[in-house]
Amino acid sequence: MVTLICRECNDDKGHAFVHVCSDCFGALEVQYDLSKVRLNREVLANRYPSMWKYKELLPIVDDSKIVDIGAGNTPLIRADKLAKKIGVKRLYLKNDTTNPTYSFKDRPSSVAISKALEFKLSTVGCASTGNLAGATAAHAAKAGIDCLVFMPVSVEQSKVQQAAIYGARVVLIRGTYDDVNRLAALAADRFGIGIVNVNLRPYYVEGSKTMAFEIVEQLGWRTPDRIVVPTASGALLSALYKGLKEAEQIGLLKESNAAMTVAQPLGCSPIVEAFRNNYSEIRTVTTPSTIVQSLAIGDPGDGYQALKVVRESGGSCGAVTDVEALKAVELLASTEGVFAEVGGAISIAVLKRLVDEGEVGRDEEVVCCVTGSGFKTIDVLPRPENITTIDAKFDQLSGLLRTS
Ligand SMILES: Cc1ncc(COP(=O)(O)O)c(C=O)c1O
Numbered sequence: 280m281v282t283l284i285c286r287e288c289n290d291d292k293g294h295a296f297v298h299v300c301s302d303c304f305g306a307l308e309v310q311y312d313l314s315k316v317r318l319n320r321e322v323l324a325n326r327y328p329s330m331w332k333y334k335e336l337l338p339i340v341d342d343s344k345i346v347d348i349g350a351g352n353t354p355l356i357r358a359d360k361l362a363k364k365i366g367v368k369r370l371y372l373k374n375d376t377t378n379p380t381y382s383f384k385d386r387p388s389s390v391a392i393s394k395a396l397e398f399k400l401s402t403v404g405c406a407s408t409g410n411l412a413g414a415t416a417a418h419a420a421k422a423g424i425d426c427l428v429f430m431p432v433s434v435e436q437s438k439v440q441q442a443a444i445y446g447a448r449v450v451l452i453r454g455t456y457d458d459v460n461r462l463a464a465l466a467a468d469r470f471g472i473g474i475v476n477v478n479l480r481p482y483y484v485e486g487s488k489t490m491a492f493e494i495v496e497q498l499g500w501r502t503p504d505r506i507v508v509p510t511a512s513g514a515l516l517s518a519l520y521k522g523l524k525e526a527e528q529i530g531l532l533k534e535s536n537a538a539m540t541v542a543q544p545l546g547c548s549p550i551v552e553a554f555r556n557n558y559s560e561i562r563t564v565t566t567p568s569t570i571v572q573s574l575a576i577g578d579p580g581d582g583y584q585a586l587k588v589v590r591e592s593g594g595s596c597g598a599v600t601d602v603e604a605l606k607a608v609e610l611l612a613s614t615e616g617v618f619a620e621v622g623g624a625i626s627i628a629v630l631k632r633l634v635d636e637g638e639v640g641r642d643e644e645v646v647c648c649v650t651g652s653g654f655k656t657i658d659v660l661p662r663p664e665n666i667t668t669i670d671a672k673f674d675q676l677s678g679l680l681r682t683s
């Protein structure tokens with residue numbers, strides 16, 4: 280039912296612990312025999328609400344190996360107040376901040392660590408811009424296997440601390456994410472470690488499709504006009520699109536025509552640059568310069584694929600400044616009660632910009648993916664002005680309330 284196909288030469292590489300094509304070095308992608316998948320809307324409606332209810336479209340062959348700490352089944356919230364501020368007809372938030380480790384990365388990690396158990400690996404790890412570290416470490420803890428996470432030394436302290444508390448060995452590297460990724464790839468190669476986003480990558484990315492399945496199911500089995508996606512390596516956006524196509528192919532969806540839209544920080548926006556300038560290749564950003572650490576990937580592994588998806592789906596790309604990203608965090612929290620990290624709220628900032636620029640129509644129905652919790656990037660938020668400290672004295676309190 281599950282096999283790996285080369286994206287470049289289309290060769291079938293079977294079901295194995297490999298991630299690049301042995302013939303052409305192309306990336307491998309999971310393919311299912313969709314003609315054998317028996318899933319319908321009614322069956323899904325009656326299943327326990329979890330990302331694993333879509334397991335026929337996930338690459339696990341032995342159910343007893345599933346590592347589930349409660350990822351997925353996140354809310355799709357109608358955001359009318361925010362829609363009005365931004366100027367679109369209808370807006371929904373896919374709130375993935377509610378995942379067990381507070382980012383969407385629990386979805387791919389759950390699949391990757393399950394796969395590591397199937398392949399009988401004793402150590403797993405990841406190269407992370409912050410969120411994947413916690414997600415991998417938590418799932419490895421549940422699975423009872425060793426975990427080694429690699430991150431740039433510049434990532435937020437909360438993310439470092441979080442990964443460590445689950446018991447993972449945390450290695451902080453003086454360098455960019457791309458340096459970290461190269462070292463992790465060497466560790467995978469020389470020590471046989473299952474690095475979830477390197478040598479387990481074809482399986483790992485499949486987990487993110489469940490966000491697309493949930494969105495269309497929560498909308499009553501239809502696609503919105505547009506899905507805006509915080510993007511770093513391009514894996515999430517590509518996986519969402521793959522999920523929509525598969526849902527269409529097995530008859531869950533009539534049409535899967537959402538315009539897939541990339542959201543990146545201006546200080547590291549290689550996919551946006553390639554789209555806007557019509558490049559055929561992605562040009563690496565050697566020194567990312569942004570406070571949006573979680574999206575600071577200069578050489579995006581699935582960048583080319585993401586670009587293809589944007590073009591094929593009639594989507595778009597947008598980049599915003601750090602100030603715009605910070606403002607979006609505040610706007611999202613103060614209008615809809617959702618507290619996102621800067622990388623998670625960037626979908627809101629980019630949507631606003633694209634509407635202002637006339638690139639996104641005001642008559643559209645849009646889903647913005649909100650991919651990580653605000654508690655993860657408290658460090659970069661400016662101190663709010665609406666905080667006052669007083670002594671425990673009523674005169675001070677009444678003075679305060681009278682003047683405000
Ligand atoms: C909060 C958040 N959103 C989105 C992404 C983008 O993921 P991808 O690398 O799949 O494009 C990341 C990646 O680390 C992230 O941390």
Ligand SMILES: [Zn+2]
Binds near residue numbers: 289301
């Ligand atoms: Zn190949």
